[in-house]
Amino acid sequence: MGITLEPMTTTTNTADATQNASEPKDTPEREWTNPLRDPRDLRLPRIAGPCSIVIFGVTGDLSRKKLLPAIYDLANRGLLPPSFGLTGFARRDWSEDEFREFVKKNVQEHCRTHFSEDTWTQLAEGIRFVRGTFEDADAFERLSDTVAELDRDRGTRGNHAFYMSVPPRDFPLVAKQLSNCGLAKSDSDAWRRVIIEKPFGHDLESAKRLDTVISEVFDEDSVFRIDHYxxxxxxxxxxxxxxxxxxxxxxxxxxxxxxxxxxxxxxxxxxxxxxxxxxxxxxxxxxxxxxxxxxxxxxxxxxxxxxxxxxxxxxxxxxxxxxxxxxxxxxxxxxxxxxxxxxxxxxxxxxxxxxxxxxxxxxxxxxxxxxxxxxxxxxxxxxxxxxxxxxxxxxxxxxxxxxxxxxxxxxxxxxxxxxxxxxxxxxxxxxxxxxxxxxxxxxxxxxxxxxxxxxxxxxxxxxxxxxxxxxxxxxxxxxxxxxxxxxxxxxxxxxxxxxxxxxxxxxxxxxxxxxxxxxxxxxxxxxxxxxxxxxxx
Structure with a gap:
C-alpha cells in the first residue's frame, strides 16, 4: 500500500557527486516523510508529562491482562515520565509490597516488550495501593491522601487519570465519591481525567442518565470513553x-x-x-x-x-x-x-x-x-x-x-x-x-x-x-x-x-x-x- 509523501529538506554530504564550483560542497537532498504521522513523532516520541493513573477494578481480567501490561510497555518504551505513579484501588487486604508483586506477576505474564528489571524498578517506585469499596467514603479520602503524596514525593503535579475498569452500574457511585473527596475537577495548573470502559449504558435512556452523572463531576473534555478497537x-x-x-x-x-x-x-x-x-x-x-x-x-x-x-x-x-x-x-x-x-x-x-x-x-x-x-x-x-x-x-x-x-x-x-x-x-x-x-x-x-x-x-x-x-x-x-x-x-x-x-x-x-x-x-x-x-x- 502506498503512502503519499512530502519532501523535507535536510543536509547530506555527497562527496562523490560532481559539483558546480559555485555550489557549496553540501547540497540539500530531499528526504521523504509521512504526513499522516503526528509531527511530534518525526523527531521526538510522544512522552507523557508528570502524571499518575488510578485503576478501579485493578484485580479484574481487563486490568491484569491489558491495562497493567500496557502501562509497563509504555514505560519500557520510554513514553512515561520517570516519576509516573500507578495506584490500584480494590477490596483486597494487601500491603503495597503485595500489590507490587501482583502487578509484576501480571506484567511478566502479559507484557508485549521484553521484561527489564531497570524499567520495573523505576515503575515500582511509583506504585501505590488503596484498600476499600466504592461505598466507603473513608477509602476515597485515603485515595486523596495517596494522590497528594504522589504529587509531593513523585512530582506528579496534580495530573491524574482515573480508569473505571468496573461494571457500568458502578460508574456513577465512583464518580460521585471522586467528586466528594475533591479529586474530580481540573484547574488551570493540573488536569483530572476519567476513562470509562464500554458499555456506555444499556440503551439511549440509560446512556443519557450516565452521561448526566459523569458530566456533573467531570468536564466533557476530561471524559474519555474507551473503545479499544x-x-x-x-x-x-x-x-x-x-x-x-x-x-x-x-x-x-x-x-x-x-x-x-x-x-x-x-x-x-x-x-x-x-x-x-x-x-x-x-x-x-x-x-x-x-x-x-x-x-x-x-x-x-x-x-x-x-x-x-x-x-x-x-x-x-x-x-x-x-x-x-x-x-x-x-x-x-x-x-x-x-x-x-x-x-x-x-x-x-x-x-x-x-x-x-x-x-x-x-x-x-x-x-x-x-x-x-x-x-x-x-x-x-x-x-x-x-x-x-x-x-x-x-x-x-x-x-x-x-x-x-x-x-x-x-x-x-x-x-x-x-x-x-x-x-x-x-x-x-x-x-x-x-x-x-x-x-x-x-x-x-x-x-x-x-x-x-x-x-x-x-x-x-x-x-x-x-x-x-x-x-x-x-x-x-x-x-x-x-x-x-x-x-x-x-x-x-x-x-x-x-x-x-x-x-x-x-x-x-x-x-x-x-x-x-x-x-x-x-x-x-x-x-x-x-x-x-x-x-x-
Whole structure:
C-alpha cells in the first residue's frame, strides 16, 4: 500500500557527486516523510508529562491482562515520565509490597516488550495501593491522601487519570465519591481525567442518565470513553488506506461498491462472563460500539484534519445518516449457540453454561443491515454481524465491489469468478487483502479465477504493533482524544440499536446454531434476500 509523501529538506554530504564550483560542497537532498504521522513523532516520541493513573477494578481480567501490561510497555518504551505513579484501588487486604508483586506477576505474564528489571524498578517506585469499596467514603479520602503524596514525593503535579475498569452500574457511585473527596475537577495548573470502559449504558435512556452523572463531576473534555478497537493499528490504517492513496477514493462510493460486510467473530463462549453477558447480548456488547464505529470510519468523508473535532464531525455525519430497514424481521438476525465442536473440543450450548438462566433469550449472535442515506452510499447496504462460538476468531471489514458491467469471456471461463473485494483484517492477522480476477496460467483458453494479493503487517514492517491499550492510555495522558467516541456518537449509536432491540424483545427465543459454525440459518437468508451471501473469513 502506498503512502503519499512530502519532501523535507535536510543536509547530506555527497562527496562523490560532481559539483558546480559555485555550489557549496553540501547540497540539500530531499528526504521523504509521512504526513499522516503526528509531527511530534518525526523527531521526538510522544512522552507523557508528570502524571499518575488510578485503576478501579485493578484485580479484574481487563486490568491484569491489558491495562497493567500496557502501562509497563509504555514505560519500557520510554513514553512515561520517570516519576509516573500507578495506584490500584480494590477490596483486597494487601500491603503495597503485595500489590507490587501482583502487578509484576501480571506484567511478566502479559507484557508485549521484553521484561527489564531497570524499567520495573523505576515503575515500582511509583506504585501505590488503596484498600476499600466504592461505598466507603473513608477509602476515597485515603485515595486523596495517596494522590497528594504522589504529587509531593513523585512530582506528579496534580495530573491524574482515573480508569473505571468496573461494571457500568458502578460508574456513577465512583464518580460521585471522586467528586466528594475533591479529586474530580481540573484547574488551570493540573488536569483530572476519567476513562470509562464500554458499555456506555444499556440503551439511549440509560446512556443519557450516565452521561448526566459523569458530566456533573467531570468536564466533557476530561471524559474519555474507551473503545479499544479504535486503538488497533489496522483500524487507524483504514484512514491511511483511504486518504493517502489516490487509487481507492474514486471507487469508494455507490457507483462501484456493491455492499460492505463488517464482521467480528469469536470462537469462544461466554468464558466466565455470564454475569455480565446474560441480558446484554451480542448486539449491545459489540455492534453498538465496535462495529458501528468501524462502519463510521469506513463510510465517512475525508476529514479536514486528523484532530479529534474533525474526525468526530465526519463520524457523526455517518451515524446521523443511518437508516434502519423497513422490515426488521427480514433484515436482522439473532441466534444463540448450541452444543457442538470447537475444533477438536466438544463444547456446551449457551443455555448449559454455568451461571446462565436456562430460559435466557439473550442472543450470542446478531446481524443487521443498515443503510447510510448519503450521496456517496445511497443504495449500498452495510451488513454488520458478530457472534460467539463461530468458525474462528476474526474481525474484518470487507468492501465488496460490483461486477464488471461487461465480461467479454465465455461463460465457462468465468463461472467461478466472484466479485472484487478489499478486505481490511483488523485481527488476528492484521493486514489488507485485495481479491480480483486473474487469468489461469497455461493453455490457450482465457480462463479467469479469483486470486488474492495480501499485505501483512507482520511481514511488511520490522516494528511490532503496540497493543491498542498502549495507544489509548498514552492518548489519555497526553489529552489527545481523536480515537475516543463522544457523547453524541454514543447517543446516535443507541438510537440505531434501540428499535432493533425492542423488535427482538417481542420474538422470544433466538434461533439456535451449532457451535463451530457461522451462525443461524436466518442470517444467511437475510443476505440471500438481497442477492448476497456472507464471506467466509
Amino acid at each position: 479504535l486503538g488497533k493499528e489496522t483500524v487507524q490504517n483504514l484512514l491511511a488506506l483511504r486518504f493517502a492513496n489516490t487509487m481507492y477514493e474514486p471507487i469508494w462510493n455507490a457507483n462501484y461498491v456493491d455492499h460492505v460486510q463488517i464482521t467480528m467473530a469469536e470462537d469462544i463462549g461466554v468464558a466466565g462472563r455470564a454475569g455480565y453477558y446474560d441480558g446484554i447480548g451480542a448486539a449491545r456488547d459489540v455492534i453498538q460500539n465496535h462495529l458501528l464505529q468501524l462502519m463510521a470510519l469506513t463510510a465517512m468523508e475525508e476529514p479536514l484534519s486528523f484532530k479529534a473535532c474533525d474526525l468526530t464531525a465526519e463520524k457523526t455525519k455517518v451515524l446521523s445518516a443511518v437508516k434502519l430497514p423497513k422490515d426488521l424481521g427480514a433484515h436482522t438476525a439473532r441466534g444463540q449457540y448450541a452444543a457442538g465442536w470447537q475444533g477438536s473440543h466438544e463444547v456446551v450450548g449457551y443455555l448449559e453454561e454455568q451461571g446462565i438462566d436456562p430460559d435466557s433469550t439473550t442472543e450470542t449472535y446478531a446481524a443487521i443491515r443498515l443503510d447510510v442515506d448519503t450521496r456517496r452510499w445511497a443504495g449500498v447496504p452495510f451488513y454488520l454481524r458478530t457472534g460467539k462460538r463461530l468458525g474462528r476468531r476474526v474481525t474484518e471489514i470487507a468492501v465488496v465491489f460490483k461486477r464488471a458491467p461487461h465480461l467479454p469471456f465465455d461463460s465457462t471461463a468465468t463461472q467461478e469468478l466472484g466479485k472484487n473485494a478489499l478486505v481490511i483484517r483488523v485481527q488476528p492477522y492484521e493486514g489488507i487483502t485485495l481479491r480480483f480476477g486473474s487469468k489461469v496460467p497455461g493453455g490457450t483458453s482465457m480462463e479467469v479465477r479469483d486470486v488474492s494479493m495480501d499485505f501483512n503487517y507482520g511481514s511488511s514492517f520490522t516494528e511490532s504493533s503496540p497493543e491498542a491499550y498502549e495507544r489509548l492510555i498514552l492518548d489519555v495522558l497526553l489529552g489527545d482524544p481523536p480515537l475516543f467516541p463522544t457523547t453524541r456518537e454514543v447517543d446516535l449509536s443507541w438510537k440505531i440499536l434501540d428499535p432493533i432491540e425492542e423488535f427482538w424483545s417481542t420474538l422470544g427465543q433466538p434461533e439456535p446454531y451449532r457451535a463451530g459454525t457461522w451462525g443461524p440459518a436466518q442470517a444467511a437468508e437475510m443476505l440471500a434476500r438481497d442477492g448476497h451471501r456472507w464471506r467466509k473469513p
